[in-house]
Amino acid sequence: MHRRETPLGSAPxxxxxxxxxxxxxxxxRASLWVLDGRLLAVxxxxxxxxxxxxxxxxFVVDLFVAPWRILTVDVEESLHLVASxxxxxxxxxxxxxxxxxxxxxxxxxxxxxxxxxxFSGPNLGRPETITPLLTWLALAxxxxxxxxxxxxxxxxxxxxWPPP
Numbered sequence: 410m411h412r413r414e415t416p417l418g419s420a421p422x423x424x425x426x427x428x429x430x431x432x433x434x435x436x437x438r439a440s441l442w443v444l445d446g447r448l449l450a451v452x453x454x455x456x457x458x459x460x461x462x463x464x465x466x467x468f469v470v471d472l473f474v475a476p477w478r479i480l481t482v483d484v485e486e487s488l489h490l491v492a493s494x495x496x497x498x499x500x501x502x503x504x505x506x507x508x509x510x511x512x513x514x515x516x517x518x519x520x521x522x523x524x525x526x527x528f529s530g531p532n533l534g535r536p537e538t539i540t541p542l543l544t545w546l547a548l549a550x551x552x553x554x555x556x557x558x559x560x561x562x563x564x565x566x567x568x569x570w571p572p573p
Contacts, residue, residue: 446503446510449555453514453548454500460493488524492517503555514552518545 464486471483499513522545525538532538 446506446555449551450500450504450510453496453503453552456548457493457496457500457517460489461497464490464493485524485528488528489521492520492524495520511552511555515549518549518552521545 468483468486468490471486495517496514499510499515499517502510502513522542525542526533529538
């Protein structure tokens, strides 16, 4: 009996079991440039948490030290605070594999960009304004290119901790 050759990297099918077309990887797709959703969720979550802490501290310090800034600079900082909270929620959703997580993350990044463009318009050429804008743009591109995390691959229901 002649045995069928299988290409390198793929497991042979058992007799009577067909592979689904959706289970095959797309030929020519550059998987090196596609970021895993869980890794991106960790990166975005850490950055959003740092932004949340920084914006909150800045807002509280300005509230007590320079209350006249509340209607000017603090409006932008408040928008960055809200954007960080939205980004943190999106990172949690992305780590759980929720479909709309990318939309939430992109909304938070867009709010950061809009707040910076509205309130820091005269300073757009300065490095401390351009660097965050480029970072938010890069994070948006990575978010769009990332693969969605599979929530069923994490662990079985009813077993809330990793097996020994």
